[in-house]
Structure formats: structure tokens, C-alpha cells
Amino acid sequence: MLIDQLFATRTHRMKASEIRELLKLLNRPGLLSFAGGIPDPDLFPSAEFSAAFQAALQPKDQAEALQYSVSEGYLPLRQWIKGEMARMGVACDVDNILITSGSQQALDYLGKLFLSPNDTALVGWPTYLGALAAFNAYEPRYDQLNPGGNRSPTSYRDAAAEANSRVKFAYLSPDFANPTGETLSLVGREALLDLAEELDCAVIEDGAYHALRYEGEAIPPILALEIARKGSIEDCQTIYCGSFSKTLSPGLRMGWAVAAKPVIAQMVLMKQAADLHSPTLNQMAVYKVAEACFDSHVAGLRQAYGARRDAMLSALEAFMPEGISWTKPKGGMFVWLTLPQHVDTAEVLTRALEQENIAFVPGQAFFADGDGCNTLRLSFSVLDADEIRTGIQRLARLLNQGTRV
């Protein structure tokens, strides 16, 4: 017998992304890539990390740094996060915080926590494809979360009931979302909480890009708004997922989840069973670097990435042909393009690589229903302003051909 005949049913939902595989192979000279949603490594606080790792491996701390530790996470780091959450309007204890291996791990655990097969997850059309990948392992049904739209709670409930399902949570990234770059307004956040209350479901708030705002005032996290309604985090159904990947380093895999204690307690059990704990040394180093320079470092990132966003928006304005629209993100790393209905962006990518030596991510992978063939995601995080301008010019030239057809 072939061993894959022994695999569990959930593996049918776990497929390799063709696009991801294609982009992995790209390492050509001169390629201008708008594809990867990754931070610029030139902006990592490398010297600070070097000092922090060295300090954590001094005789005083090395036994702790290299030994097993508790699943909840390194206490000083959780205390630092508690302070950071308080600044964002989320009053909580360290016992409301779990350290995870990136916010991606929090998404996996939350899928595992809430989803039995055929339970309903509400997600944006489009949404973060890593969230879909994490949730898919637990075989959910998806329905379209559309906080700006006018779909009634009853229609969600009826659709779930018809599919013999039940809405477990709504997932979204309210600030500068991957892939669209869009931000949910304060009114939209309140409406989402109304919807979650009516549906009696949880809210998974992905705050991965929260710190990277380039203009305007910060809007409180959904969890902060729910605490304001209910008086205490213990009465809240929102789970906040944070990450150091976009601020300090993605390669260290360090994130966190904040929620009512029964949720965190269950996630701690999951972590104990799944990987025991995130590496102790990394938690110590991230704590030291965050404590030393988080605010000043993030201020520098905002300036650098903000300038790149400006360069991209100007270039789009200058070069894009008629019939193409795009988002105007106030932060994050992404701009989202919508092309005329008949254009297939996967096909455009093939030509973009061949003819113009540029890359982007076709939008379809971000749609739980397989829609979005005429959309694409551009990242402005790793190219400088001149490269962005050149790349957008090339893309415009290509789309001029494409849309003319």
C-alpha cells in the first residue's frame, strides 16, 4: 500500500501553493520582485540582536537560555507585551498572554481550538492566505466576512444552518491587511463586534502589521473596543494575535496571543503538546531588544517603509492604464490591484517574469472561494524608491498590452 493512503482526511485540504513554489525558484539577476511579503533585512536591528544573544549566553543566564522552559513563555517578555498591549488600550495580565512561534502559530492553534470539521470560519474575500492554510488543517466551511457590507447576522446563521454548520469565529486583520493593505474603520470594528455578539462567535484579530502605520492616528484594536464594552478581558470573545516578525525579525519566529484566561489556558495545553515552548534563548533576546529599542526602531521602519509606499502610490498614479484600481494603504507592506474582469493575473505573472523580469502574487490564492483571478498583490517592502518606480513602469507596460486584448 502507498503510505499516502494512510493519511488523515484533513490532508486533502493541504495542497502546495503553485505560486509559492514558482516564486521560490526565482533568484534571477535584476529581478524586481513585488512578491514576497517580507521585511527588508537591511532594516533588522542586527547589532542589537548580536549584543542580546551574547548577553543571554553569558554564564549567569546560559543555563536558563538553553534549558526547557514553561509553555506560557518567558515572563519578562510577557510583561513587556503586557505593557505594549496597555498602550494599545488592552488591559490584561501576563496570564492573558501566550508566547507563540510567530503569529502564524497562534492562527494554527486557534483553528485547532475552535474548528471541528465543517464548523464555519468567517474570513475576508480576500484574506491572508497563511490563515486559510492554517485553518484548512481543521476542515472548516468558510463564509464571506464583509464588515463594510450590509449582510445581516441572520443570513450568516441561516447559511451555516443550511450547511449543518455553526459559526465559530470571524478572522480578520484590521490594520493594513495582507493582502489588500486596507484598514477597518472604528465604525467597522464596532459593527464587527455587534455581528460577533449577535452570532455568539469569537473574533480572531490579526495584528501583524499594527505597528507599521505611516499616516493618521492609530485606531484601537478590536479587543480594546470589546474590553471597553464589557469591562474586562475575561468577558471578551476576541483573541488578539501579535508578532515581532514585521518589527524586529521574522526569522526568530516570535509572536503572541492575548485573550481571556480560559482561551490562553487551552492554548498553553496545545503548545505543551505540540512543541513544548518557543525557544527560550530567542524569547530572552527578543525581550532585550524590545526593551532596548522597540520604539525608536519602529519609528525608523515607519519612515523607510512609508517612503517606499509613497513611491509605489506615485508610480501607480503616474503609469497605470485606465481600468485598473488599487488600494491606498495607510501602513503595512501591500497594495492590492484590481484589473478588468477578463484579465487572469496568473497568466500575467508568467509574462511579467519572461518579458519584464518583475514578480508579484496573483490574487486568487487569497480567496477561500477561488475567486479573484483579476486581482494581484504588490509588496513595497524590499525595493528602494527607484526600483519601485522602474518595476511599476514595467508592470504598467505589460498591463497596457494585457488589458488592451
Add this chain to the structure above:
Amino acid sequence: MLIDQLFATRTHRMKASEIRELLKLLNRPGLLSFAGGIPDPDLFPSAEFSAAFQAALQPKDQAEALQYSVSEGYLPLRQWIKGEMARMGVACDVDNILITSGSQQALDYLGKLFLSPNDTALVGWPTYLGALAAFNAYEPRYDQLNPGGNRSPTSYRDAAAEANSRVKFAYLSPDFANPTGETLSLVGREALLDLAEELDCAVIEDGAYHALRYEGEAIPPILALEIARKGSIEDCQTIYCGSFSKTLSPGLRMGWAVAAKPVIAQMVLMKQAADLHSPTLNQMAVYKVAEACFDSHVAGLRQAYGARRDAMLSALEAFMPEGISWTKPKGGMFVWLTLPQHVDTAEVLTRALEQENIAFVPGQAFFADGDGCNTLRLSFSVLDADEIRTGIQRLARLLNQGTRV
């Protein structure tokens, strides 16, 4: 509604271990603990790690060390593991190897890969409790794996069929297993492969303690024996899980899985969806330290832990009352005691803490069927020979009372 009413059914199988919680609180002066199955931090290669982290954070490598990387793992580390597996008789490619966050993560992914609810996992009675915790999340049925016994393949198949189930894999740790310290003989390993072939199921081989042998010749891993039968790893149904936790450092959370490519490919997708990859920097540092001193470092561990095992076995021989039996491990960190049937070791633990200031782990948690109340696990890894002798003397005094009742 209380949020735990939204939790998936699998959470019913995820309970906090009372014993683990109890032991977590223990930090009293003078306590002699045989409880934790953890390496001695004085034996970590701390200087080597300090140098390795410093080197990986030099300008040449720092961008790679702190950036996102591929889910498969850092190539030089996979190449090193390929060499190590070859020395153990396992011929494989780097594409047969996935880097995991400890072998615990490999166990979680393998549960996720094979187990739909009610599928059967064969496990020892007792077995590693972390394996039970990892598998429980996928709601399996358990049956007793007893490679030394004479249960027929048919009886496993019939029992599974009666429960409307199917045997997916057998899990075991063939060398110096946690919790018993016992080793499966060559004949036993071949018999296990026969059983797995007859049942058409996979074998999950947990090699966490493999390197820590204190006497006798190494026995080939089950995967090596299956490759010898079938000619190629691609035709094998055994998955080997390795770990650096007991040799270099547990706190860095670094392990690996070795298997046929379709299995590894599916585990790579899981890792991509669950935490993207293990921390790049840690993989680079573990590679550097393994490359620099693995063999000599492990030789030192064998000597140190071997002496502690000798001290424990001598003390047991000298002090234990009649009616108590124990294993004689050839490696690893554990000795397993079986007390008279009427003794409840959870109750003995309470008295051990109160009266003798010693700790151990009661055996029941290691049994999927809740049996084993009269068993307990002793670890000899963190105490020196004198402490071990004193602690065993105290335990013997207590059991002399207990068994007299």
C-alpha cells in the same frame, strides 16, 4: 455564552496534567527531584553555542539568520543530519529530512498527518506522555503495542474493526524509552516491522535518547532495518524522529523527521501552515555546534550520565525493600519502578514531598488506559551520585512504610 462552548470537540481530550502542575510549583530548598526528564544544564556546550550565535550574527550571515526561510529547514543542518543518519544505517537524501521544533513537533505533525478521529494508534502501556498529549489532539483510539508479547496481527485488526476503526501507526521509542528506560532488541524490532507490514500501518520511531547509550553495542534504528528489507527509504513506512534536546540543548527546540518523500512533503506543508519554519538563527547555531563538537560532546555526556545511572542502580539494589522491581536501562535518563499492586504512587508522591523532600513522577500518566497506579518514573539526569544515593535512600524509607501497610 461562555467561550469554551465554542471550543472544538478535540479540546475534551486536552487536559492539564495535575502532576505536571504540581511539579511546576516545586522549588523548595533541598528538594532532591527525580521528576524532570531534563538534561543537566551544567553539561550544555554553552561556550560553543555562544561562539556559534556570535558567528551567525556577523554581517555576512545576519540577514539570513534573522529573515524568513524555507519550511524544510536550513540546508547545511539537513546535510549534517543526513551524514548522522547514514552513520546509523539510514541512507537518505536531504529531501527526506524536515527540521522540526523539537521531536515533539514531529509527533504533533505525525498525529495530524495520520489520525482522523477514532483512527487507531498503537502505543506502549506505558509510553511517552508527550506523545499521548500530541496524538490526543487528533482524537484517536489507542490499542496496546506489545512487541515483546504474542498478540497476533489479526487480534489488532479485529479489535480495530470492532471499534469501527483502522490501525494507522505504531509509535515507540526503541532505545532507552521514556518512561521505562527499556530498549527493544533487534529481534523485537524485526517483529515490529513484521507486525506493521501485516497491519499495513506506519511506524513512528522516536529516537530522542538514541545517542545516550552507556553500555553495549548500538542496535540499528527500525528505519535502518526497514531500508535493509526494502532497498530504499522511498518504500518504507517508518518515520524516524530525532532530537538535539538531549545532546546539545532542549531550550533551542531543534529536532528532525526522516521519512519517504511523500511523507516529508506533506509535513513541510503542515509546517508552512503551522509556524512557517523553525528559527533560522537557531538552525545555523545548532549546525555550527554539531559540526564542531557533536561526537566529543556526546562522549562526555555518556560518561557523566552513565555514572549517574550506575549510582541509581547501586542505590536501588542497596536500599529498596522486597516486592519492588525496576528496569536496568542501558542508556537514557530513566529507571521505572513497579510497586506492589495495592500501592498508589500518586499518594506516595504527596508523602514523598512532605516527609522526605524528594519528587518523582507517578506512572499512571504514561498509560493510555489509565492503568499503572503502582508504577513510578525516576530520572537520574540532574542529580550527582551522592544526591542520587541519598534520594533513593529516602524513597526506600518511605516505600518501606508504604508497602508494609
